[in-house]
Amino acid sequence: MPSETLNVGDQRPGGRAARVRSAVLQAAFELLKENSYYGFSIEDVADRAGVHKTTIYRRWPTKVLLVTDAARNHSDSRVPIPDTGTLRNDLQAFARSVASNIGSIDGAHAARSTIISAFQSEDLAEEMHTFWAERLAASAVIIERAVARGELPATSDPQLIIETLIGPLWVRLMLTGEPVDENLADRVAALLVGA
Amino acid sequence: MPSETLNVGDQRPGGRAARVRSAVLQAAFELLKENSYYGFSIEDVADRAGVHKTTIYRRWPTKVLLVTDAARNHSDSRVPIPDTGTLRNDLQAFARSVASNIGSIDGAHAARSTIISAFQSEDLAEEMHTFWAERLAASAVIIERAVARGELPATSDPQLIIETLIGPLWVRLMLTGEPVDENLADRVAALLVGA
Numbered sequence: 533m534p535s536e537t538l539n540v541g542d543q544r545p546g547g548r549a550a551r552v553r554s555a556v557l558q559a560a561f562e563l564l565k566e567n568s569y570y571g572f573s574i575e576d577v578a579d580r581a582g583v584h585k586t587t588i589y590r591r592w593p594t595k596v597l598l599v600t601d602a603a604r605n606h607s608d609s610r611v612p613i614p615d616t617g618t619l620r621n622d623l624q625a626f627a628r629s630v631a632s633n634i635g636s637i638d639g640a641h642a643a644r645s646t647i648i649s650a651f652q653s654e655d656l657a658e659e660m661h662t663f664w665a666e667r668l669a670a671s672a673v674i675i676e677r678a679v680a681r682g683e684l685p686a687t688s689d690p691q692l693i694i695e696t697l698i699g700p701l702w703v704r705l706m707l708t709g710e711p712v713d714e715n716l717a718d719r720v721a722a723l724l725v726g727a
Numbered sequence: 728m729p730s731e732t733l734n735v736g737d738q739r740p741g742g743r744a745a746r747v748r749s750a751v752l753q754a755a756f757e758l759l760k761e762n763s764y765y766g767f768s769i770e771d772v773a774d775r776a777g778v779h780k781t782t783i784y785r786r787w788p789t790k791v792l793l794v795t796d797a798a799r800n801h802s803d804s805r806v807p808i809p810d811t812g813t814l815r816n817d818l819q820a821f822a823r824s825v826a827s828n829i830g831s832i833d834g835a836h837a838a839r840s841t842i843i844s845a846f847q848s849e850d851l852a853e854e855m856h857t858f859w860a861e862r863l864a865a866s867a868v869i870i871e872r873a874v875a876r877g878e879l880p881a882t883s884d885p886q887l888i889i890e891t892l893i894g895p896l897w898v899r900l901m902l903t904g905e906p907v908d909e910n911l912a913d914r915v916a917a918l919l920v921g922a
Contacts, residue, residue: 644846647901651839661904668903692895692914695903699894700887706842706901708863708890709856719887723919 555581556588560602565642569599569649569656600659603646604666610639613671619678620725623697626674627717630698634705635712643705668694697724750776751783755797760837764794764844764851795854798841799861805834808866814873815920818892821869822912825893829900830907838900863889892919 559580563572578585592598614625672690754775758767773780787793809820867885
């Protein structure tokens with residue numbers, strides 16, 4: 533059992549609580565990449581992060597909540613919402629981030645692991661659906677900004693456009709096994725800008 | 728053990744061999760819907776179809792080949808390639824068929840079951856990738872016809888357009904859990920025709 537050296541009562545940004553949070557979420561995501569969801573425990577996450585398991589339970593009462601938060605933390609850092617000033621560049625940048633994430637061996641493994649597990653656990657499925665609803669809502673701002681700039685009609689459906697942008701990337705990961713790469717990202721973005 | 732009443736040597740269309748083939752593939756698909764890939768055996772398929780297991784092994788030497796063929800048979804009948812005479816109607820009809828298939832409880836279950844199993848078996852993954860490559864190649868004719876009619880430029884990428892059409896449907900099935908229905912199919916088709 534590792535010694536508890538971090539005080540979660542310290543809430544300053546970049547302070548100990550933030551470092552504990554980051555260490556725990558990173559450990560959880562690493563274990564998710566290396567195993568299936570059912571292949572590790574909260575105790576394993578605590579060991580990997582170097583914290584007591586009670587520290588984890590205090591903040592994440594269930595493994596479902598911990599894993600969903602780990603996915604959220606990973607996506608926020610790996611797939612940021614771009615704001616380049618043009619629709620084309622925003623769509624391209626966003627699709628490239630998604631491709632770089634799920635096109636990597638680690639990212640693909642984590643994505644598959646959460647999807648499989650969500651099929652097998654209603655609790656996890658519900659949390660993952662919430663996670664994806666949040667992600668789509670957050671990225672819809674790309675389309676809203678393009679509407680505000682007059683690049684798209686006001687009748688545009690932000691969520692549908694984002695779903696259509698990322699769709700082919702997930703189709704390749706899930707169905708065809710074909711490469712998910714920058715080239716694909718650029719071609720989908722170009723196709724949708726044509727729309 | 729059911730009695731073997733069908734002679735697979737009879738190769739006439741609609742003859743006994745065709746009826747055996749159809750019964751076996753339907754039984755395999757039903758078992759795939761009701762279980763995971765690992766939850767049934769070739770013997771179970773034989774029992775359900777009312778044939779001897781040797782009849783199955785003669786035509787499908789492995790369970791992987793049988794299940795992939797069952798998926799192929801199901802898709803050919805449930806998701807036909809439309810030829811309505813216009814790009815918009817073809818895209819809409821195709822997206823509606825896919826939505827009706829994976830949007831149904833049975834279809835969603837079978838899709839999830841094969842996807843999960845393909846993550847866990849390299850042999851099945853390889854066959855499923857081939858299956859999807861064939862499906863995409865077959866449906867690319869929708870785009871090729873539109874190019875021939877002058878509805879799309881000759882530089883169009885048929886496979887990319889089909890991947891983009893079906894992408895949001897699979898994103899909903901796999902990630903967000905939101906409804907996969909005719910309304911979504913129509914909106915994606917309209918979005919892409921705008922492109």
